[in-house]
Amino acid sequence: MATSMVETMRWQNGKLEMIDQRVLPAQFEFIAYDSAASVAEGIRSMVVRGAPAIGCAAAYGVALEALRLASSTLGEQFAKQLEAGFDVLAQSRPTAVNLFWALTRMRRVWQAMGAVEPLQLAQRLLSEAHEILAEDVRINRAMGEHGALLLKNEARVLTHCNAGALATAGHGTALGVIRSAVEAGKRIAVIADETRPFLQGARLTAWEMMQENIPVTLITDGMAGHLMSRGEVDAVIVGADRIAANGDVANKIGTYMVAVLARRHGIPFYVAAPLSTIDLEIKTGAGIPIEERDASEVYGFRESRWAPEGVAVRNPAFDVTPAELVTALITEKGVVHAPNDAQILALFR
Ligand code: MRU
Numbered sequence: 001m002a003t004s005m006v007e008t009m010r011w012q013n014g015k016l017e018m019i020d021q022r023v024l025p026a027q028f029e030f031i032a033y034d035s036a037a038s039v040a041e042g043i044r045s046m047v048v049r050g051a052p053a054i055g056c057a058a059a060y061g062v063a064l065e066a067l068r069l070a071s072s073t074l075g076e077q078f079a080k081q082l083e084a085g086f087d088v089l090a091q092s093r094p095t096a097v098n099l100f101w102a103l104t105r106m107r108r109v110w111q112a113m114g115a116v117e118p119l120q121l122a123q124r125l126l127s128e129a130h131e132i133l134a135e136d137v138r139i140n141r142a143m144g145e146h147g148a149l150l151l152k153n154e155a156r157v158l159t160h161c162n163a164g165a166l167a168t169a170g171h172g173t174a175l176g177v178i179r180s181a182v183e184a185g186k187r188i189a190v191i192a193d194e195t196r197p198f199l200q201g202a203r204l205t206a207w208e209m210m211q212e213n214i215p216v217t218l219i220t221d222g223m224a225g226h227l228m229s230r231g232e233v234d235a236v237i238v239g240a241d242r243i244a245a246n247g248d249v250a251n252k253i254g255t256y257m258v259a260v261l262a263r264r265h266g267i268p269f270y271v272a273a274p275l276s277t278i279d280l281e282i283k284t285g286a287g288i289p290i291e292e293r294d295a296s297e298v299y300g301f302r303e304s305r306w307a308p309e310g311v312a313v314r315n316p317a318f319d320v321t322p323a324e325l326v327t328a329l330i331t332e333k334g335v336v337h338a339p340n341d342a343q344i345l346a347l348f349r
Pocket of ligand 1: 049050051052096160161162163164167168172173174200238239240241251252253317
C-alpha cells in the first residue's frame, strides 16, 4: 500500500483545509482557513498538531496571507502586513522547531523574489507551501525505509503521543517507520500510550493504526513500565518536536519517562525525525522552550472536571530526553546510532 490515506491538510478552493484533530475519532471533519491569523489559531488550539504538520500549516498560513493581502494591499503596506502574518504564526506554539524552520524557508523565498507584484509573490509562496507538504511525505517515506530495518518481524513496538500521518503531511515519522515495516511484510504489533493529558495516543494513534488494520493495543501511560518488566515490549519508537545539537530530544510530555524505562529494561529507544526538527542553534535540551498549556487540560476533559476546584496544576506539554538514552535517531538521511554532536552535524553536510 502507498502512504496512508489520511490527509491531514489539503488545498481546496483557494483555502487550506485541515482535519479537526480535537474531535477525532468521534467526528471526522475539515475546517477551512484563509489567513495567517486563522491558521495560527488552528495551530494554537490543536486543530493541527505534530511538529511537521505544524510546519506545513505555517507555510500555508504565509501563502494565504500573501494571497489575501495581494487582492487589497499595495507596496510597503503589503510587506508590513505580511511581516505581521509571519509574527502571528511564530507566536502560535513555541516548542516544535519545524514551525520556525518553515517560516524561515518561506521568508527566504520572499527575499529571493525581490521587488515583484504581490500576486506573483503570493503564487510563488503558495507553490513553496505545496512543495513543503509534498516533500514532507517523501522525507517520511525515506525515514520509514531506513527505520523499518531496525524492527524485527513480530516486534511489539511501544509509541508515545501521535507521530503518524496526522502529525505530518502523510505516512508519519514514528508511525511511518511502523507502516514501512508492515509494507515490507513484517508483522508489527503497536502498543499506544494514551498520552495524557491531550490523549493523542488514545484518540489519534489508535485511530490511525485501526484505519489500516495494524494491530494496536491502548494502554495508559503508567502501564508502560509494567509491560516492559514482563518482556512485552521489544522496541520503543517516538517522534520529536525539537532536537538540540547534542542529540537531546524534546517530545510529548511522558517521553522521558518511557526512555528511562526502556534503558532500565534494555529495550531500544528510537527517535524518528526529519532534519527540519533538528535545531543546531540550541546546544542542549536545556535550551529548548517548553510550552506550558492550560490547566483545564489536566483537571478535566472538555465539560467534565475531576480535580478539586482551586488545586494547583502544572501542564508542561513536552519533556526532554537526554541523547544518552536514545539508541538511534532515524532521519531521512539514515540511522544515527547513539547520536552526539559530531554525528548530528554530519547529517547536514
Ligand atoms: O502537542 P502535539 O500533539 O503537537 O505534540 C506532538 C508530539 O509531541 C509528536 O510526538 C511530535 O510532534 C512528533 S510528530 C511527527
